[in-house]
Amino acid sequence: MEEKFNEAMNYIRSREQFGSRPGLFRIRYLLDQLGNPQDDVKFVHIAGTNGKGSTVTYLKELFMNSGFKVGTYTSPYIERFNERICINGRHIPDEDIVYLINVLRPIVDKMDKTEDLFGLTEFELVTAMMFYYFHEKKVDVAVIEVGLGGLLDSTNVGHPLVSGITTIGLDHMQILGQTIEQIAEQKAGIIKQNGTVVTGNLPENALHVIEKKVRSTGAKIYRYNKEYYVDYIMSKQLTNEYFSFNNAGHSFPILSTSMIGSHQVENAGTALQMYLLYMEKCQLSVEPKIVAESLNNAFIPGRMEILSERPLVIVDGAHNVPGMERLHDNLQGMLLNRSAESKLFILFSAIHTKDVSGMIRLLEDIKQAEITITSFEYDSALSAVEIARHCHRKIAVINNWERAISELLDQMTNDDFLIITGSLYFISTVRQKVRRLLRRENEIVGFY
Known part of the structure; x- marks a missing residue:
């Protein structure tokens, strides 16, 4: 089986050569050859610059604890490809990936022989695998994350019962547009005729586009703090965030999430509103206890994830400027609650497709932070020296990320804290190493 699995994965990876090719005609042709499985899958669809993965995770917990068989589709993965397609939180088995490739490969190979259909991308292939798999496994509901944008993303097929747009910011500008309004138009592309959409905490100019x-589509909209209300409850506890939620039919005076950061309150609120609408459409009752437990139990690796408490070590995939803005605000809040002797260390790396200058500017704005720049093995990764060119204050430059982490941990006291951030691919690469280093010190807590 291992040999067959490796062969299947090599075939999937072979499609990466075609890059990102927005458009729906290839995926629609492929799905049509499979019998249009997407039309038989009940699903909710989530777009957004940031917050998609967390919102998927909250919804997964809410649906699972309500007794649903739940499929989830996310990207990128943190440790293993199989994470991208899950049922009830369990990664798709290797043998099922082999089965799916055996079904799809003859169709894709045939497409490659025609000029109009040549060059199906890796994401299109995996999206088709996902829809076919969820159809075959008869999931009750699928929670599907948009890959890029929305309008021309290969997940934008079928008819979701509820759509969600979590956040809108400047990212992937070379593909989606140079302004918030242009990017919002791409995200708004997931809104279907007479559909239902929930929006997170969006800028006003983006919300106007939505x-x-x-x-124009006759859809219904439920807007953050307009049709539903989320109020952040300040707390000095590091391990939870607290908030209240209200809409026209439901009131939850106090809820919590163990995913830290004020932005997680917004993501949880958006997910809860989507869940409540879905349950209403299915004429199912909502149990307050299930809601509270589900939101608190939700967890996603690499998003403000605490790997150690003493010293405090957190990994966060703040991989673009909007994500870094959230991290900046979270760190400023954390510094207010720590002793004057506590030092903040930041380890950062990035890939060349991102606004590195904008991210560095936000990190440098945290005056108390001691910043170290590093690099990692990935085709699009920038060298530490290339990143350092964007810096305007004293920093440390260590190109080898393993040495950088070891040196930082060696100089830290139990009162200090370290944030490892930047590209999600960087977080995926270093997370296991950090866990091993901390476990060796018997300090590891709460890792995934």
Whole structure:
């Protein structure tokens, strides 16, 4: 089986050569050859610059604890490809990936022989695998994350019962557009005729674009702090965030999430509103206890994930400027609650497709932070020296990330804290190493 699995994965990876090719005609042809499985899968669809993965995770917990058989589709993966397609939180088995490739490969190979259909991308292939798999396994509901944008993303097929747009910021500008409004138009592309959409905490100019699309499609919209209300409850506890939630039909005076950061309150609120609408459409009752437990139990690796408490070590995939803005605000809040002797260390790396200058500017704005720049093995990774060119204050430059982590941990006291951040691919690479280093010190707690 291992040999067959490796062969299947090599075939999937072979499609990476075609890069990102927005458009729906290839995926629609492939799905049509498979019998259009997407039409038989009940699903919710989530777009957004940031917050998609967390919102998927909250919804997964809410649906699972409500007795549903739940499929989830996310990207990128943190440790293993199989994470991208899950049922009830269990990664797709190797043998099922082999089975799916055996089904899809003859169709894709045939497509490659025609000029119009040549060059199916890796993401299109995996999306088709996902829809076919969830259809075959008869999931009750699938929670599907958009890959890039929305309008022309290969997940934008079928008819979701509820759609969600978590956040909108400047990212992937070379593909989605140079302004918030242009990017919002791409995200709004997931809104279907007479559909239902929930929006997170969006900038006003982005929300106006979404509202225009809603009016043109006859869809219903539920806006953050307009049709549903989320109020952050300040707490000095590091391990949880607290909030209240209210809409026209439900009131939850106090809820919590163990995923830290004020932005997680917004993500949890968006997910809860989507869940409540889905349950209403299915004419199912909502149990407050299930809601509270589900939101608190939700966890996603690499997002403000605490790997150690003494010293405090957190990994966070703040991989673009909007994500870094959230991390910046979270760190400023954390510094207010720590002693004057506590030092903040930041280890950062990035890939060349991101606004590195913008991210560095936000990190440098945290005056108390001691910043170290590093690199990692990945085709798009920048060298530490290339990143350092964007810096305007004293920093440390250590190109080898393993040495950088070891040196930082060696100089830290139990009162200090370290944030490892930047590219999600960087977080995926270093996370296991950090866990091993901390476990060796018998300090590891709460890792995934």
